[in-house]
Amino acid sequence: MGINVMIGPDIMPDVEAVSLRGARFFSGPVEELDLPEHSHEEIQVAMTGDKSSVVLNYEDRSGRRVEAIAEPNTVSVIASNAAHAARWQSPDVITTLYLSPSVFFARYPECLGLTPILETAIGQHDGFLCSMLKQMIPLHEATTPLERAMTENLIETIGLHLVTRYGTISSAAPNPSSACELRRTPIKKALDIIEARFREAVSVDAICEEVGMSRAHFIRCFSDEVGLPPYRYIMMRRLAEATYLLRHSDLQISQIAFDVGFGSSGRFTHEFSKKLGVSPTQYRLARR
Secondary structure (H helix, E strand, C coil): CCCCCCCCCCCCCCCCCEEEECCCEEECCCCCCCEEECCCCEEEEEEEECCCCEEEEEECCCCCCCEEEECCCCCCEEECCCCEEEECCCCEEEEEEEHHHHHHCCCCCCCHCEEEEEEEEEEECHHHHHHHHHHHHHCCCCCCCHHHHHHHHHHHHHHHHHHHHHHHEEEEECCCCCCCCCCCHHHHHHHHHHHHHHHCCCCCCHHHHHCCCCCCHHHHHHHHHHCCHHHHHHHHHHHHHHHHHHHHCCHHHHHHHHHHCHHHHHHHHHHHHHHCCCCCHHHHCCCC
16 A cells, blocks of 8 residues: 555545544545645655655745655655645555654754754655555554554654654754753753763663662653653664764764764664664765
8 A cells, every 4th residue: 555645634524534642644545636735733754655646736944836746656754834735647545644743843852952854855765664654554543552552663763764864953052941841850961961972882870870860760750751761862862963964974984873872883884774774875875
């Protein structure tokens, strides 16, 4: 089954999307081949089906009108509130994942000075994202705890992939007075430690000692407050920094690996490929 991003319950009133944690999901046939201009507050993620290409006319971040074609079996990402219209060449099926920006961006708290900017990208050959979306199809009506855990993990992985491949993480001075300031002072301190030292061999045990919490209690509190276990947050931060350097510098892959905190280029390549579905070299070539 193919996936496309254009249709949702507000465009097809008779279609009901399944609500997930911080997301909505829909899979079904295209009812109308021509859709008028519309927008969603959510981030939209999809892949075209194997029968039809889609012509999209959308407004980019600068307000410029852009027309692009999403060929069959290619992935498209549309930023929140981006006005767009779509025209299918022939009937097809669609599967749509809508991600809440508030949940999506919570991985990069404003008070830490990390603000992701997601750009619209049409017709991308992104095998990793396609695979993630296909795995969502049998799980989107998850009823068991295991199915729900698997679904939430897929959504989290997709969110990280979107930031690292289609977004830019802008850094600013931390804002302690921000409305998103974390409630638990030890966890805020832990995040400050990670931000200052993620490029080094920082360990969870060392952070626990500095914030004065037992390992088990710290991991539980950190996960509740941030939404990720500390070791996964550290990995995410390193990979986000690595994608920035791959896009904006000419450093060797091995140098980037060490600069962002990986002990070897082999481990960096393994973790990068596992999360993003492409090697660092392939990522760099695709983004330039």
